[in-house]
Amino acid sequence: MDKTHQFTPALSIKDLDVDYKAGEHPVAALREINLDLFKGDRIGLVGESGCGKSTLLKAIMGVLPKNARTPNGQILLDKTDLLTTDGETRRKARWARISMITQSALNALNPVHKIGAQIEEAILSHKDMPKEKARERAKELFDLVGVSSERLDDYPHQFSGGMRQRAVIAMALALEPEIVLADEPTTALDVIVQDQIFDRLYSLQAEQGFSIVLVTHDLALVVESCERIVVMYAGMIVETGNTKSITRTPLHPYTAGLRYAIPDLTLDHDPISIPGAPPDLSQPFQGCRFAPRCPMAIDACWQDMPSLEPVGQAEGERLVRCHRANEMNDFRDRLSQQDFWFSEIKTNE
Ligand SMILES: Nc1ncnc2c1ncn2[C@@H]1O[C@H](COP(=O)(O)OP(=O)(O)OP(=O)(O)O)[C@@H](O)[C@H]1O
Numbered sequence: 001m002d003k004t005h006q007f008t009p010a011l012s013i014k015d016l017d018v019d020y021k022a023g024e025h026p027v028a029a030l031r032e033i034n035l036d037l038f039k040g041d042r043i044g045l046v047g048e049s050g051c052g053k054s055t056l057l058k059a060i061m062g063v064l065p066k067n068a069r070t071p072n073g074q075i076l077l078d079k080t081d082l083l084t085t086d087g088e089t090r091r092k093a094r095w096a097r098i099s100m101i102t103q104s105a106l107n108a109l110n111p112v113h114k115i116g117a118q119i120e121e122a123i124l125s126h127k128d129m130p131k132e133k134a135r136e137r138a139k140e141l142f143d144l145v146g147v148s149s150e151r152l153d154d155y156p157h158q159f160s161g162g163m164r165q166r167a168v169i170a171m172a173l174a175l176e177p178e179i180v181l182a183d184e185p186t187t188a189l190d191v192i193v194q195d196q197i198f199d200r201l202y203s204l205q206a207e208q209g210f211s212i213v214l215v216t217h218d219l220a221l222v223v224e225s226c227e228r229i230v231v232m233y234a235g236m237i238v239e240t241g242n243t244k245s246i247t248r249t250p251l252h253p254y255t256a257g258l259r260y261a262i263p264d265l266t267l268d269h270d271p272i273s274i275p276g277a278p279p280d281l282s283q284p285f286q287g288c289r290f291a292p293r294c295p296m297a298i299d300a301c302w303q304d305m306p307s308l309e310p311v312g313q314a315e316g317e318r319l320v321r322c323h324r325a326n327e328m329n330d331f332r333d334r335l336s337q338q339d340f341w342f343s344e345i346k347t348n349e
């Protein structure tokens with residue numbers, strides 16, 4: 001049986017909407033987000049730039065900027081709604097239960113303090129323990145992420161990019177969180193260092209059992225390492241499910257587009273690219289947000305937003321937001337061909 005049926009989720013997001021106040025109209029950055037995260041999960045969150053990946057992680061972490069609003073929804077951690085609970089409960093959850101690794105280690109580290117001292121401080125601000133013990137823990141963490149503990153008294157600028165990113169991972173794991181949110185954690189690093197860091201992060205996950213939500217533009221990395229994928233488009237989840245199953249049989253045309261954009265020797269075609277660009281999220285819309293770019297769009301797609309629904313035959317739990325998900329078997333081959341993406345696109349007029 002799918003393990004998702006056996007456990008209650010570590011974190012449950014229900015009907016979450018997030019708006020940003022900016023300019024004349026608010027930006028509808030997230031809409032109808034529903035997502036359960038289970039202990040030990042490794043979820044890859046993918047989608048084009050601006051689809052709301054970072055907004056979702058920030059909402060979970062409780063670090064949305066001041067111009068953000070959450071008009072709807074809940075983020076439940078043990079039945080406590082992080083969106084409405086008191087500041088103290090939220091502060092305690094942050095780092096101790098949910099931590100975040102961002103792309104820029106430099107933003108996460110204070111340039112004027114020694115790195116070891118910053119980790120100790122992070123520990124001491126949540127845990128009542130003698131300073132020496134926090135120091136021991138910082139040493140241990142450096143060992144875990146593969147940096148010599150002799151470097152604890154260095155300042156961030158004395159570290160290479162890869163070492164800084166390891167230090168940030170050490171910081172994120174300092175309080176043994178249940179959930180680690182990783183927003184393009186290695187984008188700024190070269191591929192070899194990137195691989196080393198993921199190896200380390202994943203082996204720590206195997207030891208400690210935290211769950212990971214990994215945001216990346218690298219779909220191949222997700223396919224390699226995450227057991228579940230969440231595909232977002234224009235602020236909404238359009239497909240989620242088991243990675244292998246989604247890679248084999250994408251059921252949303254957008255997912256198919258992303259999938260066939262990866263070079264793949266087992267497929268008899270060149271990588272495609274999805275023509276067009278995502279919509280302006282400050283403009284009202286009707287129907288499916290992907291319709292303007294979708295070669296399969298029919299009248300219903302322009303009129304009604306499809307809901308995220310289970311689609312039967314797929315292995316594991318598969319949710320898809322597409323009126324034509326059940327017809328995908330007839331379309332998949334065509335979606336792997338670049339020409340098809342240009343051929344039947346309808347205009348919005
Ligand atoms: N502080 C802000 N104020 C106003 N709009 C914002 C703000 N932050 C993000 N947005 C808008 O919200 C939408 C979602 O942005 P977000 O940064 O979450 O996307 P993303 O998927 O993380 O993109 P990327 O892959 O480029 O990091 C975008 O339209 C973006 O322009």
Ligand SMILES: [Mg+2]
Nearest residue numbers: 053054055183
């Ligand atoms: Mg982002």
